Amino acid sequence: MNGPASLRHAIGVFDSGVGGLTVLQALRRHMPGRDFLYLGDTARAPYGRKPAEMVWKFSEQIANFLCQSGVGAIVVACNTASAVALPELARRCPLPVWGVIEPGVEAATRATRTGHIGVLGTPATIASGAYQKRLEARGFRVWARACPMLVHTVEEALADSPEADLLVRHYLEGRKEIDTLVLGCTHYPLLRGAIQRAVGGRVTLVDSAEATAQTVSRALGAAARQGGGGRVAHFVTGDATAFAHTARVIGGVEGEIAALDVMELARAA
Amino acid sequence: MNGPASLRHAIGVFDSGVGGLTVLQALRRHMPGRDFLYLGDTARAPYGRKPAEMVWKFSEQIANFLCQSGVGAIVVACNTASAVALPELARRCPLPVWGVIEPGVEAATRATRTGHIGVLGTPATIASGAYQKRLEARGFRVWARACPMLVHTVEEALADSPEADLLVRHYLEGRKEIDTLVLGCTHYPLLRGAIQRAVGGRVTLVDSAEATAQTVSRALGAAARQGGGGRVAHFVTGDATAFAHTARVIGGVEGEIAALDVMELARAA
Numbered sequence: 001m002n003g004p005a006s007l008r009h010a011i012g013v014f015d016s017g018v019g020g021l022t023v024l025q026a027l028r029r030h031m032p033g034r035d036f037l038y039l040g041d042t043a044r045a046p047y048g049r050k051p052a053e054m055v056w057k058f059s060e061q062i063a064n065f066l067c068q069s070g071v072g073a074i075v076v077a078c079n080t081a082s083a084v085a086l087p088e089l090a091r092r093c094p095l096p097v098w099g100v101i102e103p104g105v106e107a108a109t110r111a112t113r114t115g116h117i118g119v120l121g122t123p124a125t126i127a128s129g130a131y132q133k134r135l136e137a138r139g140f141r142v143w144a145r146a147c148p149m150l151v152h153t154v155e156e157a158l159a160d161s162p163e164a165d166l167l168v169r170h171y172l173e174g175r176k177e178i179d180t181l182v183l184g185c186t187h188y189p190l191l192r193g194a195i196q197r198a199v200g201g202r203v204t205l206v207d208s209a210e211a212t213a214q215t216v217s218r219a220l221g222a223a224a225r226q227g228g229g230g231r232v233a234h235f236v237t238g239d240a241t242a243f244a245h246t247a248r249v250i251g252g253v254e255g256e257i258a259a260l261d262v263m264e265l266a267r268a269a
Numbered sequence: 270m271n272g273p274a275s276l277r278h279a280i281g282v283f284d285s286g287v288g289g290l291t292v293l294q295a296l297r298r299h300m301p302g303r304d305f306l307y308l309g310d311t312a313r314a315p316y317g318r319k320p321a322e323m324v325w326k327f328s329e330q331i332a333n334f335l336c337q338s339g340v341g342a343i344v345v346a347c348n349t350a351s352a353v354a355l356p357e358l359a360r361r362c363p364l365p366v367w368g369v370i371e372p373g374v375e376a377a378t379r380a381t382r383t384g385h386i387g388v389l390g391t392p393a394t395i396a397s398g399a400y401q402k403r404l405e406a407r408g409f410r411v412w413a414r415a416c417p418m419l420v421h422t423v424e425e426a427l428a429d430s431p432e433a434d435l436l437v438r439h440y441l442e443g444r445k446e447i448d449t450l451v452l453g454c455t456h457y458p459l460l461r462g463a464i465q466r467a468v469g470g471r472v473t474l475v476d477s478a479e480a481t482a483q484t485v486s487r488a489l490g491a492a493a494r495q496g497g498g499g500r501v502a503h504f505v506t507g508d509a510t511a512f513a514h515t516a517r518v519i520g521g522v523e524g525e526i527a528a529l530d531v532m533e534l535a536r537a538a
Contacts, residue, residue, distance in 0.1 A: 043312045043507035050426055149432050152421035156318055163418050166435055238312035238507060239531050262508050
């Protein structure tokens with residue numbers, strides 16, 4: 001493995017691309033003393049329209065690679081990968097593994113008063129039914145909508161634009177009565193303004209990045225405050241310069257970025 | 270160089286990703302006997318929002334790589350790269366190099382009757398002024414509009430969807446009176462339906478993929494019919510499986526796909 005020294009006992013965080021950086025930021029706010037190793041699978045991004053088997057295979061390869069890198073825990077910072085690969089990944093992996101869906105579900109159930117919850121996500125996340133099944137099993141009424149264009153709206157630096165308003169209104173048209181809306185994709189917190197305008201002030205938005213950071217830091221307890229010096233290293237399967245450029249829409253990248261051969265990753269399976 | 274045997278004297282065709290496949294298809298229709306080597310820089314795609322210097326550097330690396338691979342000519346099958354890198358690339362390169370902009374400009378000047386021409390393209394293409402300068406220098410009136418979301422609309426398999434209609438209408442709002450509209454991005458021919466609906470039947474759409482294939486095949490003359498057995502090989506800097514999946518929206522990939530290390534490409538500079 002070339003690139004930044006692997007941070008042993010760091011928390012490994014992975015996503016298809018830059019979206020998971022919103023989760024990384026939240027994790028670092030909650031656990032400033034921990035080291036993090038972020039992996040963005042930009043050579044194969046986006047995951048949101050890809051078949052479930054493909055997303056499963058990519059997720060498994062990355063989890064194996066992170067295990068071999070010596071991380072102490074894994075956060076699947078991608079709703080699509082969490083929807084498709086958990087809980088199976090957690091069963092197969094010798095380390096603690098968290099996704100972003102369970103924490104989002106928990107936060108939504110705490111936020112709702114009417115019991116009517118909405119979920120926005122990528123086509124693969126919504127098609128998996130991961131949010132809907134968990135919420136419905138607990139007696140909540142769910143309205144869910146796949147929003148294929150919203151990741152791109154963020155990555156084109158258009159979170160605050162007429163395009164964002166047009167598309168967000170389109171995806172929220174015809175929604176059922178809800179009082180809580182889960183932003184079921186790591187990019188969507190950047191569209192909070194457009195989404196809140198479209199649903200009105202009385203609907204509570206649930207940010208799964210923040211919910212996940214709370215869950216992980218609570219689960220790690222005292223360990224959350226140990227494990228390094230607050231360093232962060234990034235691996236990307238695509239080009240490092242291109243990753244840094246796209247990442248600016250999510251506040252940029254702190255720490256080193258190293259290229260990781262996607263074929264090396266495939267061999268980790 | 271690993272992967273498919275390099276096709277010596279093939280025509281090298283490159284794009285940031287899958288969009289240039291529309292140009293490859295047109296080239297193969299016009300020159301069915303030629304071999305083609307297609308390079309999709311998917312590890313660094315999309316180019317449309319990237320700074321001109323970055324797109325220039327990527328284009329130069331790819332052109333050098335194609336020269337070293339033994340191709341006999343190069344087609345820059347990407348409007349963004351053509352806008353930024355031509356004519357400089359043609360000056361530096363020992364082979365004939367064609368872009369998609371000059372042929373599109375020529376086709377538009379032949380199509381217009383009123384002399385009022387519109388151009389749609391990526392932010393980088395429109396910001397470069399590549400179409401506008403060439404058309405205005407020849408006395409045409411130009412209305413140009415950057416359409417950052419349209420590439421993604423195609424790649425999400427939404428060319429025929431409410432999202433496509435919404436976005437196309439948005440980008441064409443407030444346009445000047447035009448009788449000809451250049452589809453200044455290789456993805457846009459797939460949005461022909463939505464675009465024609467938005468502008469009405471009296472506006473002629475100019476497809477630069479088709480115009481480029483005509484230009485190249487005319488320029489090569491008798492040589493257009495020689496140079497191989499109609500084979501095609503693909504190199505991609507991102508993942509081959511992911512490329513094949515995305516390419517389905519453009520009719521899929523014929524021929525072998527091999528992964529090319531983006532760092533090897535950078536060393537070709």
